[in-house]
Amino acid sequence: METARMRHSRPRMAIVDPNTLAMLGLKQILQNVVPIISVETFSTFEEFEKAGPNTFFHYFVAQNIVLENRQYFTEHIQKTIVLTITKDPSAQLSGFHSFCINVPEEELVKTILRLEQHGHSGGKNLPEMPQVLKNKILTNREIEVLALLVQGYINKEIAAKLCISLTTVITHRKNITEKLGMKSVSALTIYAIMNGYVDINKI
Structure with missing residues (x-):
C-alpha cells in the first residue's frame, strides 16, 4: 500500500x-x-x-x-x-x-x-518532470554556451571553442539567465544536467 x-x-x-x-x-x-x-x-x-x-x-x-x-x-x-x-x-x-x-x-x-x-x-522510478521544466526554452547556440559554462569554461574560452566573438558570448549568457531566471552557476548546472545538456561526469 x-x-x-x-x-x-x-x-x-x-x-x-x-x-x-x-x-x-x-x-x-x-x-x-x-x-x-x-x-x-x-x-x-x-x-x-x-x-x-x-x-x-x-x-x-x-x-x-x-x-x-x-x-x-x-x-x-x-x-x-x-x-x-x-x-x-x-x-x-x-x-x-x-x-x-x-x-x-x-x-x-x-x-x-x-x-x-x-x-x-x-x-527511472521518479514521476514525470513538469512539462514547463521539460520545454526547450533555449536556442541551440545558447545550449552550447550553457554546456561549456557549467563545465567551467570562461567567456574567452567559450568564444574560442564556438568561433564566436566575446561580445556574442556575453549576450548569450545574458539571454540564458533572463530566459531561465537563474543567475548562479549552481542553478544553471542543475538545469543543464536535468535537461541532459551536459554529462554529469564533465562538471
Whole structure:
C-alpha cells in the first residue's frame, strides 16, 4: 500500500539533523536539484520515526543520529545517506553512502546531482518532470554556451571553442539567465544536467 502511494505521488525525502541551518540549506538545494520531490525535515530520530520512515525514498541523516540509531539505519542502508563534515574516508561509516556538507555550494550541488543520476538514471522510478521544466526554452547556440559554462569554461574560452566573438558570448549568457531566471552557476548546472545538456561526469 505504501509503495503504491509512493509511486503515484511526489517522492518524499527526509533530512534528519539537529543543525537547523544545515538542514534548511540542504532542503533548499535538494528541491532545486530535483524539483519534483517533497523534502521533510526532522531534528530528532523520534520525530522522523513518527512520520513513517517507510514512506520516504531516501534519508539524509546526521552522522551522530545514525550512530545513536545504528541498527535501524543499517537495516535501511540503501535508503540512508550519512551527512558528514569531513571528506576523510577513515572518519566515515563503512558501508553507508556519505555526503560531506562542509563544502562550497557548487560542490554540494554536484554531489547531489551525482547521487540523483546514479540512483535514478534517466529519471527511472521518479514521476514525470513538469512539462514547463521539460520545454526547450533555449536556442541551440545558447545550449552550447550553457554546456561549456557549467563545465567551467570562461567567456574567452567559450568564444574560442564556438568561433564566436566575446561580445556574442556575453549576450548569450545574458539571454540564458533572463530566459531561465537563474543567475548562479549552481542553478544553471542543475538545469543543464536535468535537461541532459551536459554529462554529469564533465562538471
